Amino acid sequence: MTKSKKDGVLHKKISRRQLLKMTGIGAAGLAIGATGIGGILSTIGKDWIAEDEAPPAKNSVNFYGDHQAGISTPSQTHIYFVALDVVVKTKSELQQLFKDWTPLATKMMRGEIIGTASTDMIPPKDTGEALGLDAQNLSLTFGVGESLFKKINLGDKKPTQLKKLPHFPKDQLVEAYSNGDICIQACADDPQVAFHAIRNLVRAASGRVTLKWSQAGFNAIAKKDGHSQTPRNLFAFKDGTENPRAKEDLNKVVWVQHGESKPWMTGGTYLIARRIQMHLETWDRTALDEQEATFGRHRNSGAPLGKDGEYDAMEIERKDEDGHLIVPNTSHVFLAKSVKARLLRRSYSYVSGVVDSTGTHDAGLLFISFQKDPQQFIDIQNSLGRLDKMNEYITHRGSAMFACFPGVRKGSYIGETLFSTL
Ligand code: HEM
Secondary structure (H helix, E strand, C coil): CEEEEECCEEEEEECHHHHHHHHCCCCCCCCCCCCHHHHHHHHCCHHHECHHHCCCCCCCCCCECCECCCCCCCCCCEEEEEEEEECCCCHHHHHHHHHHHHHHHHHHHCCCCCCCCCCCCCCCCCCCCCCCCCCCCCEEEEEECHHHHHHCCCCCCCCCCCCCCCCCCCCCCCHHHCCCCEEEEEEECCHHHHHHHHHHHHHHCECCEEEEEEEEEECCCCEECCEECCCECCCCCECCCCCCCCHHHHHHHCCCCCCCCCHHHCCCEEEEEEEEEECHHHHCCCCHHHHHHHHCECCCCCCECCCCCCCCCCCCCCECCCCCECCCCCCHHHHHHCCCCCCEECCEEEEEEEECCCCEEEEEEEEEEEECCCHHHHHHHHHHCCCCHHHHHEEEEEEEEEEECECECCCCCCCHHHHHCC
16 A cells, blocks of 8 residues: 655555455455446545556556557457447436446456455356457457437537448448447457457446447457567458558657647547448459459468568569550459558458358458547548459458547546546
């Protein structure tokens, strides 16, 4: 226990562990209501919680910072993505929801259980399926959708950038995989840890949110000489080679800078999720040459066509001796590169059983991109338009956009700026 002086008054700072002991929620336990530990912690003044006392946990991603985790964080091997609709009706109820989620999120990202029940006669506080596993690099990323602002009066907080995406050629979107008031992206190096996190957050919000849609996904990340390799998508191509990584690139492409959107979004970003079915059966009947011409890259190495290394410069204007473009102008990369806009892509493959009507795999890519302005995505998707050779092999089935809050400061809570900043 440490002491701090504030406003001339001596406050005792108490760690979470000490607090849990005092309130009896530790091993001995105390029955607590539906809002759980979050409810209790959020009703106690912030000065009373010394968040920074906890040493870094094994295989954990930092919850606090200028930006939320799970965006520029190196990709984990699994995702569980969920879109929720709110049942709460007022700004203060919504604010309380995010306050209640905060201590649960910090605990789970540290690989800790979220609490124990007081007796064997009531349901355990933590659903328990992650017991014995460490944090598995769990990251939790929260965002809000356009529809939330229609349901809850948040004044003029809705950013102009947060709106429905236009209809793109060949879109076959279904509402069952689209939109939502709130999103939570859980990524971890273990699928059960990712699912456990969402399950427990949704459970703690029982009666306040409903599940709209969700999608599990995976990425196999091979290691070479100790270095993580770019994961391959279900067409077997390396996916994520060209991505902004340096801090200055992220500031240019991903993080909203002061004055670029509503003030509460500074340090945040816009997330676009597209559930894209990939027609594997058609792809598997396609010759390797044709597959490589579809992307403009070699399949095995990931190198630009005509080059050797994955990270060699693409230079789409290169021509062969006969004056023909080496990277076809209908290839995915040629078209994506033809516009100035850039994105941070952080996608995961999915397999979700069988498409009833065709008897084919329901498999594809949960495409996720982060950008400081959704127009960046719109410009690229428009360029891919009808021309992209890859269109023969894919169908966009789901679509959603969320404004992701900036990072959480110690002592604060998820989404605080939405409620406090102008
Ligand atoms: C199932 C759907 C998709 C698949 C399988 C796919 C696959 C790929 C692959 C293999 C690459 C080359 C390697 C790399 O740089 O990562 C690539 C690059 C890229 N893709 Fe996609 N992609 C898909 C959808 C999209 C969508 C919807 C967008 C955005 C509207 C997009 C934007 C880009 C961009 C910006 C690049 C980098 C181009 C550059 O080199 O500058 N992709 N994609």
